[in-house]
Amino acid sequence: MNNKFTYQLIKHLADYFYLYLCKTKKKTNTNKKIMAKDFITRAENYSEWYNELVVRADLAENSAVRGCMVIKPYGYAIWEKIQRALDDMFKETGHQNAYFPLFIPKSYFEREAEHVEGFAKECAVVTHYRLKPKRDGTPGLEPDPDAKLEEELIVRPTSETIIWDTYRGWIKSYRDLPILCNQWANVVRWEMRTRMFLRTAEFLWQEGHTAHATSEEAIEETKKMLEVYAYFAENFMAMPVLKGIKSPNERFGGALDTYCIEAMMQDGKALQAGTSHFLGQNFAKAFDVKFLSKENKLEYVWATSWGVSTRLIGGLIMCHSDDNGLVLPPKLAPIQVVIIPIAKTEEQQAAVNTEAEKIMAELKVMGISVKYDNREEYKPGWKFNEYEFKGVPVRITIGARDLEQGIIELARRDNLTKETIPIEGASQKVAKLLEDIQENLFNKALSFRENNTRKVDTWEEFLVEIEKGGFLSCHWDGTVETEKKIKELTKATIRCIPLDAIEEEGKCIFSGKPSHKRVIFARAY
């Protein structure tokens, strides 16, 4: 059963998930392979597959938790790794963590016109603060009509409004600036269609909100945080990203410019992995946040906001995983090395244990997280498979038979190769191997992206190429109408206008009007 690992992987990452194999009338080919990269994505071309793999959160009898997920310990450990790495980088760039309320008065949203338009359709609204038994005597509870809130509260879909309402009280003079705050929190967006890890109704994220005295400084901050995200994606997640600016149509509600990093998944679709917004003075004006400048003039504050979410876990899975399960880059793997003993007699077990303890101690000194799995209820073959679908980068097998010759077996997850090495110096070898794997994963993903990025110059060609997936580098006339039309016809959107785009004269792929830069089109999650 090829879907077995996927099922177990999901069980490990998210609790209370059901695996639902969509049944069709065709009963042949039920054992068709279900690829790792599709475990979140659904098979794009599922007509080939008579079983389709999807997951959903356990609803019990409560439709209100539609599209939410419980993240199991192993999945959460990955999130913690992501958090820690990012948080360190935020601190290095001078940011501090803070926390703002989950509930935002409805009226706050109404103050910034574009912002409210962007989020109004997906807000969870709190209207009452108390329940009471049903009035008609039937069992159950209902909101107490006497406990209706004067003003409805919105469960935050993002915190710009409440944070800028708070910043008003913090900012009086240029000496109070800049304010560089970050918040680790959950947010709720009532999406009509949810997809595990990529678009859940509730998700965990980090949102930075900064306030600056000048436009230049705010723009610099916006770009700096984009660089932080790009660095993190490439060096920790081993996921190459394109840095760019969003077209007006894809821009964040209330922003003047939205910068983003875009990654390519194994099926050629784009995933927006992080965004950094230059908000101009929009929120300062909406929430009346002014400061006295050095020149003794009253001015509105300049703002940025930036965020990444648990969607990164989805990106991580879809970027690297293979048919054997998850593949984690060593820098984000909760377990970097697993040691599996093979021994029959008690004597052999003792010998293997001693050797394992020694290697573990050496690895721990080097800051490598290592797990020794000496559970007796599972056989080695079982464990091999288990750690493969959990994506542990390096596996060491210590067998009594090999121990006599002073060797152990080293297996790497990224290319599934194995080698036997002397015990002497094994830990150094492992450390080196972890670095190799990190690098290899990045290079593999990078060459995949390069092989699937094409220049396209005619509309006919575009229509053919977009079906093949990947990024299409094309000229665009810069108008929203053209972009919308292309989206309507092909489902492809402008992922970004790359920051490193070269000046080049050309004609818009669709309208034929002049253009001087190529932009990236793709289908996206």
Next chain:
RNA sequence: CGGGGUGUAGCGUAGUCCGGUUAUCGCGCCAGUUUUGGGAACUGGAGGUCGCAGGUUCGAAUCCUGCCACCCCGACCA
């Protein structure tokens, strides 16, 4: 909200068209014995409101009606 589909044990399923003994099989779970270098074998065992409610019938997982839930496509989505 529109179109299409599905509900049988913890999970995956057979049986439904064409009603008929005690609802099938696999995984997992429990007990015991033998096992351990790529998901062990055998024996025994536990586990079910057949989504819910009505109806037809001597008899309903199966037929009819209504409802509920979920999935897929669409609308929606930085």
